[in-house]
Amino acid sequence: MTQASSQQITISVDAMGGDAGPSAVVEGCALSLSRNGLLRFILHGDEAILVPLVQAHAGLEGQVRIHHSPDVVRMDDKPSQVMRRGKNTSMWSALTSVRDGDAQAAVSCGNTGALMAVAMLRLRKLNGVSRPAIACLWPSRGESGYNTLLDVGADVRADEESLLQYALMGAAYYRNAFDAPVPRVGLLNVGTEDHKGRAEIKEAARLIAEAAPLGRYEYVGFVEGSDFASAHVDVIVTDGFTGNVALKTGEGTAKLVAETLREEFTASLLSKLGALAATGPLQRLKKRMDPRRMNGGVFLGLNGTVVKSHGSADATGVSAAIKLAFRLAQSGFQDRMAERLASVAETVQERVLSAKDMRDPQPDLETDAQVDKT
Incomplete structure (x- = not known):
């Protein structure tokens, strides 16, 4: 902190x-x-x-x-x-x-x-924010011990502009939460290759990469579900539907592991002796994975x-x-995030509109007129 x-x-x-x-x-x-x-x-x-x-x-x-x-x-x-x-x-x-x-x-x-x-x-909402997001902490192998995942349920949909805003807000949150000057931001996708993913995901990747200097973060590209606990990303950006499913899956998996360990270490006298010998490591594992210690989703935006x-x-x-x-x-996280978002909002909007114009060219008025006459 x-x-x-x-x-x-x-x-x-x-x-x-x-x-x-x-x-x-x-x-x-x-x-x-x-x-x-x-x-x-x-x-x-x-x-x-x-x-x-x-x-x-x-x-x-x-x-x-x-x-x-x-x-x-x-x-x-x-x-x-x-x-x-x-x-x-x-x-x-x-x-x-x-x-x-x-x-x-x-x-x-x-x-x-x-x-x-x-x-x-x-x-x-803050100026420059179209949709707020909910960010949560995820235990990781990184230096801080946690990664940040957003959105985990504020909005089940997210276009490229919203995903960019999530990246900016998530980076600001992680920077202030863990005193990390330049957080590493990744965009969740079905693969790490550039050609994979829906059109809005690819466009979001371009916008997030271009906004990195303004947002004071490093964009590491696409990440997968297996990267949630990895040490090469700090902030994982996705839509609220995917993020919420991932969060609940992680919670369920952690519960399964804890219950299985408890059953196995109490199954016999020998396993109980093994549990006694491993008390220290097991307590550290329990503490690190305890969902109560990571409790708290932050509403950003x-x-x-x-x-x-x-x-x-x-x-x-x-x-x-x-x-x-x-x-x-x-x-003072709130004031700094508001300042950062306001400073990049105009530039970001110009880039988003430019990208949309390229994808949705203006109609051929002459052709439309001919169609109207038929």
Whole structure:
């Protein structure tokens, strides 16, 4: 992460979102504060529920404000419904605190689609951004230990212009998250050869390569699914459908490996002795692959920092999302990304329009006129 400062950071927390309920969220806040005294919180939710939960954690006394929000966004609520009738929800209130400048970042375990919709409504998109993206961390063999994958679900479609914006935002995120001056960006494809992929993927590759000097990143070309954990790329760009499938596949595979190891190491006395001998390496592996430690998808492209915690996150997972939000707010990441996107938006738009003109030539007016007469 970037160099730390002694400035206090206030995180606005949707305390009612998530499967584990407000008790896990409040416990996650307490855990975070025990590790970082610069944190302050605004908890949004039902005051009657939150007050006793906060009082149960002595460390939170004087460090937390509660904003009463009587309604809750359920996991099955449609984003359109929340946008029309969600003004009294804890999610809406949490994002409003960021918009009004009362907090530097928001954290929610709630409904992803609703959170993105309300965030776009309350915070608005940055100049130069057509579609926001959700970025997540992926364990890797690289120096930082993580790669960044985006989009993982904000929008199932992405044209070449959106993929370019993802590259710019992903590079800015990785640069600030891991203090990497020139992140390496790759575009996910069905192969690494230049001739492979759909037309918009090939065009996105050209645009991303041309924008590399402006975006302060190195474009390494096409990457495949096998490169997600590799050490030769830092930021992997794809559309939200593909990214979300990859993320869920990775989570499922990690769960399968963990369960299989547990079964094998408890199958017999000999295997139990082997597990005992390998306790150190197994604990390090468990810690590195623990999805709770990587918890927190960042909404990129908005006028404010929003971190989406996993819906099933426990206190450890919530604390990890808060830690990420704190670091991004402390680094000034949001302002720098907005500045970078604004500086390249005009140049990028000219290149995109030029490329589209080349692919879609103007109609032959004389021929069209002849067709109209027939």
